[in-house]
Amino acid sequence: MTKTRTALCAGALALVSAGCQQAVAAESVVAAPSAKRAAKESAGLKTAIFAGGCFWGVEGVFSHVKGVTSAVSGYHGGTERQASYDIVSSGVTDHVEAVKVTYDPKVIRYDQLLRIFFSVVADPTLKNRQGPDRGAQYDAKLIPTSAEQLTVAKAYLAQMKGSGKWSGPIVTDIVRAQAFYPAETHHQDFAAKNPSHGYIQRWDAPKIAALKRLYPGVYSASFQRN
Structure with a gap:
């Protein structure tokens, strides 16, 4: 963990210093519904961008999904x-921490990635925060990179709002894809490189465990390294 992460992730400093004993309410795991509108994607690798709080956990989960060939924090x-x-991380920019996911739609479709994202990665009822992290840079956003992804994302959010699966209103936004800038090297594959880190154990390892439990058919034990 960088000094900046230690200082700025709200609640994380106390959490890690206490050996993950202090409780900021944990994110809940929700079995999100299967998409009624399946993605219709042509052959060949596709990319999509997801913002869902600290990019360590977002990348960590998607890197364990079969069909994902790359997950880059940025x-x-x-x-x-x-x-x-x-x-x-100072919160003064228009950036969000995000992950660019490259995947093979013959193995895993975009709508299935959305289901995974909202089941175990991000809480769609939270605005400008996820887990212990606070600020607009940690907002959950869907960032489609194609017209088909946009159509699927809109349909899935509408389906989520009517599903009754979440106790609060769905506030996750869909935003237009802009330039994506990869994060510094030490942030890439952070969960895999630092499995005993307090933040990873408290917030991100449970997400990967939930992926394995809820979706064993798409879970890959091997980690897709960047």
Whole structure:
């Protein structure tokens, strides 16, 4: 964990210092519904961008999904000059922490990635925060990179709102894809490289365990490294 992450993830410093004993309410696991509108994607690798709080956990989950060939942590929504961890984590930019996912639609479709995302990665009822992290840079957003993904994302959010699966209103936004800037090298594959880290054990390892439990057919024990 960087000094910046230790200082700025709201609640995380106390959480890690206490050996993960102090409780900021844990994110709940929800078995999101299967999409009524399945993605109709042509052959060949596709990319999609997901923002769902700290990018360590988002990347960690998608890197264990069969059909995902790459999951890269980075910054989306702001300028290239601002695309550094120290600046983004200060909360003064238009960036969100995000992950660019490259996947094979013959193995895993975009709508299935959405289901995984809302089941074990991000709480769609939270605005400008996820887990212990607070600020607009940790907002959950869907960032489609194609017209088909946009159609599927809109349909799935509408389906979620009528599903009754969540206790609060669905507030996750869909935003237009802009430039994506990969994060610094030490942030890539962070969960895999630091499995004993307090933040990873408390917040991200449970997400990967939930993926394995809820979706064993798409879970891959091997980690797709960038």
